[in-house]
Amino acid sequence: TQLLExxxxxxxxxxxxxxxxxxxxxSVFSSLQWYRQEPGEGPVLLVTVVTGGEVKxxxxxxxxxxxxxxxxxxxxxxxxxxxxxxxxxxxxGGKLIFGQGTELSVKx
Amino acid sequence: EAGxxxxxxxxxxxxxQQATLRCSPISGHTSVYWYQQALGLGLQFLxxxxxGEERNRGNFPPRFSGRQFPNYSSELNVNALELEDSALxxxxxxxxxxxxxxYFGPGTRLTVL
Numbered sequence: 001t002q003l004l005e006x007x008x009x010x011x012x013x014x015x016x017x018x019x020x021x022x023x024x025x026x027s028v029f030s031s032l033q034w035y036r037q038e039p040g041e042g043p044v045l046l047v048t049v050v051t052g053g054e055v056k057x058x059x060x061x062x063x064x065x066x067x068x069x070x071x072x073x074x075x076x077x078x079x080x081x082x083x084x085x086x087x088x089x090x091x092x093g094g095k096l097i098f099g100q101g102t103e104l105s106v107k108x
Numbered sequence: 109e110a111g112x113x114x115x116x117x118x119x120x121x122x123x124x125q126q127a128t129l130r131c132s133p134i135s136g137h138t139s140v141y142w143y144q145q146a147l148g149l150g151l152q153f154l155x156x157x158x159x160g161e162e163r164n165r166g167n168f169p170p171r172f173s174g175r176q177f178p179n180y181s182s183e184l185n186v187n188a189l190e191l192e193d194s195a196l197x198x199x200x201x202x203x204x205x206x207x208x209x210x211y212f213g214p215g216t217r218l219t220v221l
Contacts (some may be wrong), residue, residue, distance in 0.1 A: 033209070035212075040214065040215075041214050041215070042112070042198050042200070042212030042213050042214050042215050043151075043198070043212045044212070045209060045210075045211070048209065088150070088151065090151075095153065095156075095164065096141075096153070096210060097153075098143075098150050098151040098152075098153075099150060100149070100150040101150050
């Protein structure tokens with residue numbers, strides 16, 4: 001069974017701080033996606049990483065896919081209150097497997 | 109272009125009743141996926157429909173069922189509701205194969221009393 005473990009599960013930080021969210025698995029994925037979900041809404045796709053070692057930047061967000069395509073990280077620089085939400089990673093290996101999510105709260 | 113739409117937004121039922129949730133995919137998308145998002149459990153895959161056929165289902169009992177209509181919209185039915193069925197039910201659509209990016213709707217919040 002393919003599983004994705006996200007950590008931390010909850011994160012509460014002050015505006016301006018940096019943070020990293022991790023997504024780990026023992027399985028290899030052909031690609032990995034990161035979503036952000038706000039209360040009362042469905043997840044919105046942020047990025048898809050495909051190649052081992054790939055790094056993608058989206059403004060203050062940096063996404064990295066592990067060399068072995070089993071893990072990924074999301075780093076946010078100078079977090080802002082607007083970054084608050086649930087961050088989900090999802091691995092594609094024939095079907096989309098979601099991690100448990102990281103609930104991020106950025107306080108002004 | 110309209111995104112994935114779901115109805116109703118909220119649904120309150122009592123234990124033992126049946127619930128029907130509806131989803132309209134993005135125009136041109138033929139695949140529809142259903143997920144259950146219960147508190148603390150993340151997104152759990154329920155069902156995948158493509159071109160009117162059920163292609164795969166997750167580890168849920170048979171009282172969770174659905175169908176896809178010729179216009180690619182979909183319905184999720186939950187029979188004999190149990191308290192633990194209370195969750196956000198999300199629908200997603202994609203252009204075709206299971207490996208395409210999935211676009212999510214806002215969800216239906218089902219509460220079972």
